Amino acid sequence: MPEIGLNHFLVLSAILFSLGLFGIMTRRNAVVVLMGVELILNAANLNLVAFSKFNGTMSGVMFSMFGIILAAAEAAVALAIVLNIYARFKTVDIGEIDTMRE
Amino acid sequence: MPNNLPEIIEQVKLSLGAFVPEISLSALFLLVITLDMVLNEKRVVIPMVSLVGFVITGFFTWQQLDMPNQEYFLRMHVVDPFAVFFKFLFLGAGALAVLITMDSEELGEKNVANIGEYYAVLIAMVLGMFLMASASDMLMMFLALELVSISSYILTGYLKHQIKSSEASLKYIIYGAVSSGLMVYGMSLIYGLTGQTNIYEIAKFISANEVDEVTLTLAALLVMGGFGYKIGAVPFHFWSPDVYEGAPTPVTAFLSVGSKAAGFAMLIRFFKVAIPAEPTGELAFDWVNFFALIALVSMLLGNFAAIWQSNVKRMLAYSSIAHAGYLLLGVLVADDLGTQAVMFYLAAYTVMTVGAFYVVILIANKIGSDDVNDYRGLGKRMPLTAAALTVFLVSLTGLPPTVGFIGKYMIFTALLGKGTVFLTLAIIGVLTSAVSLYYYFKIPLNMYLRESEDGAETPMESSAFANALAAFLMILTIGFGLFFTPLANFAKNSVIMLVMN
Numbered sequence: 001m002p003e004i005g006l007n008h009f010l011v012l013s014a015i016l017f018s019l020g021l022f023g024i025m026t027r028r029n030a031v032v033v034l035m036g037v038e039l040i041l042n043a044a045n046l047n048l049v050a051f052s053k054f055n056g057t058m059s060g061v062m063f064s065m066f067g068i069i070l071a072a073a074e075a076a077v078a079l080a081i082v083l084n085i086y087a088r089f090k091t092v093d094i095g096e097i098d099t100m101r102e
Numbered sequence: 103m104p105n106n107l108p109e110i111i112e113q114v115k116l117s118l119g120a121f122v123p124e125i126s127l128s129a130l131f132l133l134v135i136t137l138d139m140v141l142n143e144k145r146v147v148i149p150m151v152s153l154v155g156f157v158i159t160g161f162f163t164w165q166q167l168d169m170p171n172q173e174y175f176l177r178m179h180v181v182d183p184f185a186v187f188f189k190f191l192f193l194g195a196g197a198l199a200v201l202i203t204m205d206s207e208e209l210g211e212k213n214v215a216n217i218g219e220y221y222a223v224l225i226a227m228v229l230g231m232f233l234m235a236s237a238s239d240m241l242m243m244f245l246a247l248e249l250v251s252i253s254s255y256i257l258t259g260y261l262k263h264q265i266k267s268s269e270a271s272l273k274y275i276i277y278g279a280v281s282s283g284l285m286v287y288g289m290s291l292i293y294g295l296t297g298q299t300n301i302y303e304i305a306k307f308i309s310a311n312e313v314d315e316v317t318l319t320l321a322a323l324l325v326m327g328g329f330g331y332k333i334g335a336v337p338f339h340f341w342s343p344d345v346y347e348g349a350p351t352p353v354t355a356f357l358s359v360g361s362k363a364a365g366f367a368m369l370i371r372f373f374k375v376a377i378p379a380e381p382t383g384e385l386a387f388d389w390v391n392f393f394a395l396i397a398l399v400s401m402l403l404g405n406f407a408a409i410w411q412s413n414v415k416r417m418l419a420y421s422s423i424a425h426a427g428y429l430l431l432g433v434l435v436a437d438d439l440g441t442q443a444v445m446f447y448l449a450a451y452t453v454m455t456v457g458a459f460y461v462v463i464l465i466a467n468k469i470g471s472d473d474v475n476d477y478r479g480l481g482k483r484m485p486l487t488a489a490a491l492t493v494f495l496v497s498l499t500g501l502p503p504t505v506g507f508i509g510k511y512m513i514f515t516a517l518l519g520k521g522t523v524f525l526t527l528a529i530i531g532v533l534t535s536a537v538s539l540y541y542y543f544k545i546p547l548n549m550y551l552r553e554s555e556d557g558a559e560t561p562m563e564s565s566a567f568a569n570a571l572a573a574f575l576m577i578l579t580i581g582f583g584l585f586f587t588p589l590a591n592f593a594k595n596s597v598i599m600l601v602m603n
Binding site: 010017020024030033034036037040041043044045047048050051055057059060062063066067070073074077078081082084085088089094097098099100101 | 240241244245248251252255256259262263265266268269270271272273275276279280282283284286287289290291293294297298299343344347348416
């Protein structure tokens with residue numbers, strides 16, 4: 001068994017990041033797009049914690065804790081907005097929520 | 103950095119003295135929330151309280167002018183003339199946003215039952231901008247940017263019963279969340295490369311050690327995603343036309359001046375400090391050429407796409423994309439002259455854009471439309487308002503004798519004598535300004551030279567207060583265009599940014 005090193009974490013976080021970005025670009029459901037955003041944020045958190053562990057400073061851990069809190073705050077506002085959108089449009093498909101383009 | 107608790111507490115105590123404007127804004131936020139709960143009649147009291155609070159905060163900010171350039175709160179927060187200049191700008195923009203909200207029928211009693219929270223969130227947004235302008239740590243930059251963003255999502259969707267406003271807020275939060283996610287990922291890579299989150303330490307590390315260029319470029323591009331979305335530059339601009347059109351107009355005005363200025367403040371500080379030129383004159387990551395590309399595309403796309411718009415708010419959205427391009431021209435010069443020009447232009451942009459949106463509000467109050475074809479014959483029906491709008495549009499185009507002309511002139515002269523690339527950019531900037539003349543002047547053309555369809559000529563002037571505010575902004579636009587020295591000097595003295603210490 002090889003020891004788990006920094007690169008393992010970085011590869012995992014890169015995969016998470018790519019999955020998140022892929023989800024954002026391909027999915028049309030607003031809630032699923034927001035899940036993609038969460039994946040990206042968690043990829044960043046994983047990066048921060050891994051770097052923090054391997055270079056011995058604590059600022060990465062601190063950064064990631066604030067990141068988690070902000071992700072929650074953002075998700076709260078985002079879901080409130082999505083709920084409101086559902087009340088107005090009866091759908092959360094971002095392709096159909098498009099009344100302004102000329 | 104101190105490691106034991108008493109020392110940290112001591113540092114925080116020392117830093118509080120440099121945090122008075124922010125504390126005052128936080129207190130104002132709490133006060134407004136409380137007043138919102140206890141008062142019955144809020145439509146006049148709460149805006150007045152907010153304005154008084156802004157004035158008091160302005161006084162505390164003014165006291166910071168003599169403070170030494172220093173980092174506070176364990177190197178999270180800087181107080182320097184650069185930050186103070188932007189704080190004044192945000193207070194001015196915030197106060198104008200409060201004033202123009204009071205007159206907006208869109209946010210009037212018929213449509214919005216509870217307006218108290220609106221002002222509270224607006225104050226929170228100003229607080230976030232204050233922190234953005236003085237953040238010296240990537241963590242603080244992220245937090246401040248999110249404070250501004252989350253407040254602005256709420257404000258954009260404030261008319262939740264209206265389809266347009268709800269749609270705008272959804273688009274805004276999706277684009278905003280994605281770009282801030284990209285930015286945090288970029289920041290995590292920078293932290294991995296350098297082991298630091300403080301931008302001065304990052305700069306020190308980058309100039310002392312070899313860092314992997316590809317990773318640094320990738321990280322800087324990702325960070326630029328977050329900043330570019332805030333300033334509304336191509337290719338991070340997709341949200342702005344829809345959000346500008348859908349948001350309540352006072353919010354649009356505040357977004358286009360406040361968040362853009364805050365984004366520029368942070369962008370300038372981050373790129374000038376964290377990724378400085380090496381002694382050889384080479385950049386660790388060549389952001390100058392990268393910004394040149396973004397600025398070029400923003401100017402072209404913003405100005406040409408605006409030609410086809412018939413909704414005035416949407417047209418101003420594309421014009422704001424173009425203005426982000428002009429402002430980036432000033433940033434990419436990367437010397438004090440350019441930064442000074444950017445700061446002057448942002449102040450000018452605040453006055454003229456808020457003015458233009460205010461007139462759009464006044465007209466929409468009367469005719470209930472933002473469409474340029476409905477503006478026909480308004481020159482006769484609302485003479486003062488139409489005249490004010492014309493002045494603001496002249497200024498946005500960048501023609502004398504307005505403040506917009508001086509701003510553009512300063513930016514383009516900062517580009518001269520720096521090489522052919524910069525000269526070409528300046529020439530393209532001037533040419534695209536000429537294009538902007540075409541779409542801006544569609545509005546006065548409709549107002550003055552075309553009759554309204556039903557032939558109505560009855561005058562419908564706004565209230566005396568509205569006229570006074572429009573006239574005040576018009577006088578500022580022309581006044582600063584003729585007597586620009588004080589403002590230019592203030593910008594010049596504020597360029598001093600806390601560099602490596």
